[in-house]
Amino acid sequence: MSLDVNIKKQYPGFALDVSFKTGSKRIGILGASGCGKSITLKSIAGIEKPDSGRISFENSVWFDKEKGVNIKAARRNVGYLFQNYALFPNMTVKENIEAALHVAGKDKNRAGSSAEIIERYALSDIKDHMPDELSGGQQQRTAFARLMARDPGMILLDEPFSAMDTFLREGMRLELIRMLDEYDKTVIMVSHDRDEIYQMCDYLILMDKGRVIAKGDTDELFSHPKTTEAARLTGCKNISRIKRMSDHRIKALDWQGIELLTDETVTEDITHAGVRAHDIVPGDEGVNVFSAGRAQISRLPFEWYVTLENGLWWKRGRELYDTGDESIVPEYLSIPPEKIILMKNAGS
Amino acid sequence: MDFFPLYNSLRIAGISTLIVVITGIAAAWYIVRLPRIIKGILDCVFTLPLVLPPTVVGYLLLRLLGPRRPVGAWFMSAFGIKLTMTWWSAVFSTAVVIFPLMYRTARGTFEAFDITLKQAGETLGLSGPYIFFKVTLPYCKSGMIAGCVLAFARALGEYGATTMIAGYTPGRTATISTTVYQLWRTNNDGLAAKWVIINLAISAVVLLIINLMEGRSGRIGTVRSSGKNES
Numbered sequence: 001m002s003l004d005v006n007i008k009k010q011y012p013g014f015a016l017d018v019s020f021k022t023g024s025k026r027i028g029i030l031g032a033s034g035c036g037k038s039i040t041l042k043s044i045a046g047i048e049k050p051d052s053g054r055i056s057f058e059n060s061v062w063f064d065k066e067k068g069v070n071i072k073a074a075r076r077n078v079g080y081l082f083q084n085y086a087l088f089p090n091m092t093v094k095e096n097i098e099a100a101l102h103v104a105g106k107d108k109n110r111a112g113s114s115a116e117i118i119e120r121y122a123l124s125d126i127k128d129h130m131p132d133e134l135s136g137g138q139q140q141r142t143a144f145a146r147l148m149a150r151d152p153g154m155i156l157l158d159e160p161f162s163a164m165d166t167f168l169r170e171g172m173r174l175e176l177i178r179m180l181d182e183y184d185k186t187v188i189m190v191s192h193d194r195d196e197i198y199q200m201c202d203y204l205i206l207m208d209k210g211r212v213i214a215k216g217d218t219d220e221l222f223s224h225p226k227t228t229e230a231a232r233l234t235g236c237k238n239i240s241r242i243k244r245m246s247d248h249r250i251k252a253l254d255w256q257g258i259e260l261l262t263d264e265t266v267t268e269d270i271t272h273a274g275v276r277a278h279d280i281v282p283g284d285e286g287v288n289v290f291s292a293g294r295a296q297i298s299r300l301p302f303e304w305y306v307t308l309e310n311g312l313w314w315k316r317g318r319e320l321y322d323t324g325d326e327s328i329v330p331e332y333l334s335i336p337p338e339k340i341i342l343m344k345n346a347g348s
Numbered sequence: 349m350d351f352f353p354l355y356n357s358l359r360i361a362g363i364s365t366l367i368v369v370i371t372g373i374a375a376a377w378y379i380v381r382l383p384r385i386i387k388g389i390l391d392c393v394f395t396l397p398l399v400l401p402p403t404v405v406g407y408l409l410l411r412l413l414g415p416r417r418p419v420g421a422w423f424m425s426a427f428g429i430k431l432t433m434t435w436w437s438a439v440f441s442t443a444v445v446i447f448p449l450m451y452r453t454a455r456g457t458f459e460a461f462d463i464t465l466k467q468a469g470e471t472l473g474l475s476g477p478y479i480f481f482k483v484t485l486p487y488c489k490s491g492m493i494a495g496c497v498l499a500f501a502r503a504l505g506e507y508g509a510t511t512m513i514a515g516y517t518p519g520r521t522a523t524i525s526t527t528v529y530q531l532w533r534t535n536n537d538g539l540a541a542k543w544v545i546i547n548l549a550i551s552a553v554v555l556l557i558i559n560l561m562e563g564r565s566g567r568i569g570t571v572r573s574s575g576k577n578e579s
Contacts, residue, residue, distance in 0.1 A: 047467040073470035086468035090486040099482065103473040150473060 003027070003154075003186060007043055007053035007063070016050070016210040027188040028201030028218065032235060037190045038083075040154050044188065045080045046073035057154065057186075074103075078149030079155045083162060085139045090137040094118060094127040095274040100149040114149075121145035121179075127240035136164045137172050144179060155180070157189040161196060173199065194235050197221060206233045222302070228345050231274045237313040238342065239274040242266075248337075256310040260288045263338040271345040277305070277315035281314050284332035288340075295329040308333070349539070352519050353527040356435055360510075360523060363436075363452075368520035369496050372450030380458045385416035391455075402508025405444055413440065433515050438523065441509035446499040457488045463478025472543050476538040494561050501554040504547070517525065 006019040014303040016036045016312065029037040042048035044055060046062065050068065062071045087096050098114045112120070118127050121141055131139060140160065146153065153217055160176060161169045177200060180187055191197050197204060197218070202286040204218040207228075214221055214230040228239055239255035244266050250273055251259050260273070283289075293309025306314040379390055397405055413420045413431040419429045431437060461484060469479035507525040514521040516530055524547050531540035 042467075045467075045471050047470055071356065073467070073477070074473045076471075078471055078472040079474065082464045082468055084462075084464060086462070086464040088465060088468075088483050090483070099469075099474065102478070103475070147472065151556045 002058070003044075003188075004054070004056045005040070005044065007040070007050035007307035009039065009043070009050045010050075014210055018205075018207070018210075018212055019053075020205050021213060022203045022215075024201075024203035025184070025186045026200060026202045027186065028197035028203070029188065029190045029205045029207060030194055030197045031192065032233075033173050033192055035207045037207050038158055040121070040207070041158055041188060042081075042155075043046070044154045045078050045156055046071060046076050047080075065120060070316070075151065077153045079150065079152030081140070081143055081147060081155070081157045082102060082162055083159045085131075085143040087134075087139055087143055087146070089131050092128050092130055093123055093134070096131070096142060097123075097146050097149050102148045103150070106299060112149075115194055117145050117149050121148075137168055137175075139176070140164075140172060142324065144176070148183075152185075154186045155183065157187065159191055160189065161193070162191075176200075184236045194222075194233070206230050208233065210298075225274075225341060227343050230273050231272075231341060231343055235276070236274045237277040237315075239272055239343075240311075241271065244268070244270060250340075250342075258288075258290050258310060260335060260340060260344055261337045262340045262342060264340070264342050266342060269344055270342045272343050274341040275312070275335050275339055276341075277313040280314045280333050280335055282330040282333050284334070286334050287337060289332050289334040292329050292331060297329070349542065350519070354523070355522045357523040357525070359502055360435065360442055360506075364439045364446060364503050365496060365500040367439070367443045368447045368450040368499055369492075372447055372495070373454045373492065375385070375451050376454035376458055377483055380455060381423045384573070394451050395448045397444050398452075402441075402445055402506065402510075403512060405443055406509035406512030408442065408525065409441055409509065413513070432513050433517070433521065435514065435521050438506070438510045438514040438521065441513045442503045442506045445509055446502045447522045449502055450495045450499045453491060453498065454488075457491030457495075460491075461487055480564055489561060490561050493559055497554055497558050497561070501551060501558075504554075 002021060002023040004021040007016070007020075008018075016039055016278050018036065018040050029040060032035045039207050040046055043050050043063070044057075050063065050065070052065040053063070054061070054065070057076075060071070061067075061069050062076055063069060065214070088099060091099060094114055095342070097117055101114055101117075117187075118124055121144065123138075123142060123145060126134060126138055126142075129138075131142070133173040134142065147303040157176075161172055164172060165276040173196060173323055180200075187200075189197065189200055201229075204216065204221050205212055206214040206221065208229055214226060221230065222234050225234050225236065231239055238255075243253060245259065248262050249259060250262060250266055250270075251257055252273060262273070290308075290310060292306075295309060296307040296308075299306040301319065304314075304316045306316065308329075312339060350410055375390075375394060379387055379394075382390065410432065411417055413423075415421065415424055415430060415432065423429050423431055430487065431440070465483055469483055474482075505525060506523075507529070509524050511529075514523075516526045517523055518527075518530075522530070524543055528540050528543045528547070532538075556568065562565060
């Protein structure tokens with residue numbers, strides 16, 4: 001019961017080389033745009049053909065270059081939610097769903113009649129509308145209903161919320177989570193938004209420039225990224241080169257050379273340390289205390305971004321410090337030793 | 349009034365349009381899949397008749413199809429058929445002149461086709477023919493028809509290449525455009541004006557059809573955006 005992907009594809013100026021294997025049912029692929037995550041998803045769906053490698057899911061081999069296997073997309077039975085939803089523009093909502101049922105009827109794999117599906121996904125009011133008359137949210141719901149009509153063995157979500165504005169995104173995210181709750185098979189989501197991925201996925205693959213730079217349990221990757229690239233992708237704002245002083249002591253070269261105690265053992269191969277912007281605490285108690293110095297403050301609606309004199313970024317909810325007086329930034333701050341992330345510099 | 353020129357013009361335009369609809373769509377379908385450099389070169393060749401003066405096209409065709417030229421001479425000796433100075437000689441010249449119109453419209457339509465629609469069909473398990481007839485063709489249909497009507501309209505007006513390769517023989521090769529010139533040249537202004545009015549009427553109808561097509565295709569032509577924001 002697992003998905004095993006190991007593929008390569010060469011493009012002019014870009015090489016895709018991805019491999020991962022997981023039994024998780026909620027898989028996320030996180031990376032900047034152009035990192036190859038969409039091609040990976042399309043290769044799994046069978047609408048993009050890798051140059052070499054192998055893809056297998058559960059007990060069936062979908063692609064195997066050496067053995068000349070390449071199962072057609074139509075026979076992999078995956079539900080693919082396209083970034084632009086790809087609703088057939090010449091068909092109404094109802095006809096779009098019936099188009100999917102048209103084949104499903106033959107392979108006895110359908111999830112119900114079109115009336116049932118329209119009812120289940122609350123599309124009754126818009127069933128006779130053309131796709132271009134629908135809002136982004138309605139289009140997505142229609143596309144989701146259409147792919148579910150075939151009772152897919154796996155669902156692939158390609159940047160499902162990127163075409164929506166922020167206001168709408170949160171609502172649609174909750175709606176999609178709710179719809180996916182009833183689905184107990186594998187879901188893979190591709191996104192450049194770490195919040196989306198964190199919310200929806202147990203297993204995470206981090207990609208950069210066509211390669212997998214880290215993979216594993218989502219919580220683990222967010223709390224202990226092993227490389228600077230992984231740390232950046234998971235949103236770690238503060239990363240510094242270090243000099244190892246002892247097993248639990250480092251000198252942070254990019255933060256005015258402050259010396260810090262760490263919980264984790266500093267091995268010889270550690271080159272960088274990081275701390276998340278919200279993990280820095282005010283006050284002069286404990287260890288790893290440093291002076292804030294001359295700080296610069298960016299005032300956002302609900303939080304402060306404070307750039308401390310030594311270069312560290314500190315993030316705080318504004319209600320805690322918006323007391324009106326000038327001393328918004330405390331004189332001393334500290335970094336709890338357990339919050340220091342130790343990592344290797346991989347490449348860049 | 350002898351209506352032969354009208355009949356002749358319509359049959360030449362009709363047959364040459366039929367030819368370019370098939371060849372133009374096939375060429376466009378083929379070319380959008382080619383690598384960029386080859387695509388660029390072929391695109392130039394296919395579009396050339398659009399920018400060349402029709403007399404240049406006529407000259408080149410005569411060099412090829414004339415009785416003492418390679419293709420023309422071979423046809424003469426093999427079948428005893430003369431390729432120039434007959435009514436269907438004008439089909440060659442007209443087809444070449446209007447080919448770019450059909451080809452370019454068809455190419456634009458294929459290039460605008462949203463490939464994710466085809467991919468969506470595939471992941472939904474739809475068959476190739478189903479996707480082609482129910483999704484791709486309806487999406488491209490109005491563009492194709494517009495190209496076809498435009499090519500036909502241009503075919504009716506063809507003069508330069510046609511007059512060189514088919515000449516003007518009343519009752520045999522005369523078309524509306526060559527007749528108008530001939531009548532004006534011989535000071536038969538009244539009759540020339542009648543043909544001008546007929547020509548204007550046909551062209552107006554054709555353009556009206558194009559506009560109606562475009563108005564209707566607007567509905568399904570704008571689907572690539574992700575839609576309005578939810579209210």
